[in-house]
């Protein structure tokens with residue numbers, strides 16, 4: 001992992017403006033536009049995840065914020081102060097670009113004290129408080145190389161920077177440790193109120209840790225919203241496909257709020273705003289498909305044949321073939337209790353409908369939606 005740490009500036013306390021503002025930031029490498037007019041504001045104490053596939057520009061954006069690279073266009077403001085053109089050395093805050101943002105030649109207490117201002121006695125008191133807070137008071141005299149990965153992360157947070165920039169901090173760890181550290185980092189970040197921007201390509205990490213997720217694709221922001229909104233109301237086809245699982249169904253727009261799916265006419269929760277006859281893509285999460293115990297349960301249901309049952313731990317993912325929906329193959333998620341109640345087995349036929357309130361409609365090719 002790499003981590004960047006920008007120490008506090010005196011302006012921090014008074015500012016009501018966004019803590020960090022990126023205003024139309026663009027960056028090219030040769031002819032390749034890696035960042036295209038990105039605009040993003042981050043509030044004090046917020047935890048923002050930059051999420052996107054490999055090569056979408058996450059690390060490049062983090063490097064612009066850190067000042068390790070300068071954008072070709074746009075501005076970066078920290079507490080209202082334009083820092084865009086300042087090389088790291090000319091910025092009047094300290095910055096570290098090392099593993100876990102720690103100085104290897106300072107012990108834990110020294111690392112924490114480095115970022116703190118004030119008189120020596122106050123500093124010592126604050127260091128003790130922070131060590132207690134992160135639960136590492138017994139290792140104050142150890143050096144970063146003597147710490148475990150998790151301990152290093154905790155110290156990096158306790159260094160209490162104005163802005164903590166983390167680039168894939170958990171990617172090298174095994175799943176169990178990663179899950180534990182996610183919770184620990186998030187809890188500490190909230191306790192300490194450290195404004196944090198973390199790069200990840202792991203959607204689960206972003207959804208579980210962030211206040212806001214910035215989904216990037218091809219150097220642009222596709223959506224910037226809470227994890228709940230990104231998951232439940234993806235702003236573009238890309239976001240819908242990249243975050244979580246989902247079923248795509250090919251349909252056709254009818255007048256008003258209606259859409260044709262195979263033989264079925266659906267009345268959507270909202271107007272799709274598309275011209276009559278235009279092809280559209282209907283998107284629905286596996287948990288938003290409804291399997292019915294009896295045929296009379298819903299007049300809106302169509303018969304589906306169970307093709308596959310896959311155990312995913314707490315839920316079953318059921319593969320279904322639906323002749324009435326143009327022969328669509330879909331996946332539905334069911335709890336163990338639901339599966340038992342429906343007595344589902346392969347080849348069995350079951351009435352299936354869509355939770356129309358949860359159905360998302362996209363034009364067959366839709367333009368990205370900015371965050």
Ligand SMILES: Nc1ncnc2c1ncn2[C@@H]1O[C@H](COP(=O)(O)OP(=O)(O)OP(=O)(O)O)[C@@H](O)[C@H]1O
Nearest residue numbers: 029034052053054055056057058059060061199201
């Ligand atoms: N110094 C550079 N010179 C030329 N091209 C670069 C440079 N740095 C990054 N790129 C290119 O810019 C694009 C974005 O790279 P970046 O590292 O920001 O992506 P990323 O989203 O962080 O990906 P990953 O998750 O794989 O780290 C890539 O195509 C990369 O090859």
